[in-house]
Amino acid sequence: MQQDIIDWFETEGRDLPWRQPGFTPWGSLVSEFMLQQTPVARVIPRLNDWLKRWPTPAALAASPAGDAVRAWDNLGYPRRALWLHACAVAIVDKHNGEVPSDVDQLLELPGVGPYTARAIAVFAFGAHEPVVDTNIRRVIARHTLGNADQGPPRTSQDLADMSALLPSPELSPAFNAGMMELGALVCTAKKPQCEKCPISGTCAWKNAGYPDHVGAKKNVQKKYEGSDRQARGAVMAVLRAADNTVTSTELEECWPDSAQLGRAVSGLLRDGLIELVADDSYQLPA
DNA sequence: CATACGTGGGT
DNA sequence: TACCCAAGTAT
Known part of the structure; x- marks a missing residue:
């Protein structure tokens, strides 16, 4: 065999x-x-x-x-x-x-x-x-x-x-x-x-x-459409496309549910995939 | 041990 | 269309 x-x-x-x-x-x-x-x-x-x-x-x-x-x-x-x-x-x-x-x-x-x-x-x-x-x-x-x-x-x-x-x-x-x-x-x-x-x-x-x-x-597998995972993905896509930092206002445009967006951002911060920089802006880790 | 974690192609 | 699946890992 x-x-x-x-x-x-x-x-x-x-x-x-x-x-x-x-x-x-x-x-x-x-x-x-x-x-x-x-x-x-x-x-x-x-x-x-x-x-x-x-x-x-x-x-x-x-x-x-x-x-x-x-x-x-x-x-x-x-x-x-x-x-x-x-x-x-x-x-x-x-x-x-x-x-x-x-x-x-x-x-x-x-x-x-x-x-x-x-x-x-x-x-x-x-x-x-x-x-x-x-x-x-x-x-x-x-x-x-x-x-x-x-x-x-x-x-x-x-x-x-x-x-x-x-x-x-x-x-x-x-x-x-x-x-x-x-x-x-x-x-x-x-x-x-x-x-x-x-x-x-x-x-x-x-x-x-x-x-x-x-x-x-x-x-x-849980449904992806509308999930927290999709929200995280949307945030990451914005950060990847940006040359430098992205403001929280700009992030609000990528996901309609603000509570879900908040979970996504805090989760990404906790995971080290994004960083908070001064004046309410985010960037990919340095 | 069950669950969270991305994204896109195949059927 | 909606669902299944893809050389897994960390918690």
């Missing part, structure tokens, strides 16, 4: 930037941040621009955090930009400017969790670790557990499930990447392409006749 995944990945895997020979660990770190909850197609152009401007952790650490937030543009979840900048600073201060290869050291970096730490360790440094993302959880749910989808994350169990499947250490990166790619291209959330799947013959879910999902279901 492991070799089937690896063989399939070699012929059918996409030629993505972070899979190019010579792609740096810093490039891997940046790409993994951008890929968190964000489609590949939206990441690629922004990643290229980012690495051209900030090819090393030291380069990013030398820029103001607000520059990172502005360059993040509309990728979404802008605190990732703040965390990425903080990562660059920490890497310069504590790791001599080099991205650490150790999972525990990676986990100490801001915005780096169980997925990102192992993805960097495995894909940038060839470590023998289980990488668990939503694609891999779905493939395991179907092929191994015989369930229709992955349900909510159970990090400890998910890591154990993937660990049990890992091949020999030298094959670990290709297997992890192949499982992820299989979930992204073939074993998709909607309309899986089982006829293209290299392991469909041993798929517990397929062989059971595609039964309905059993157990806890994925948490449903």
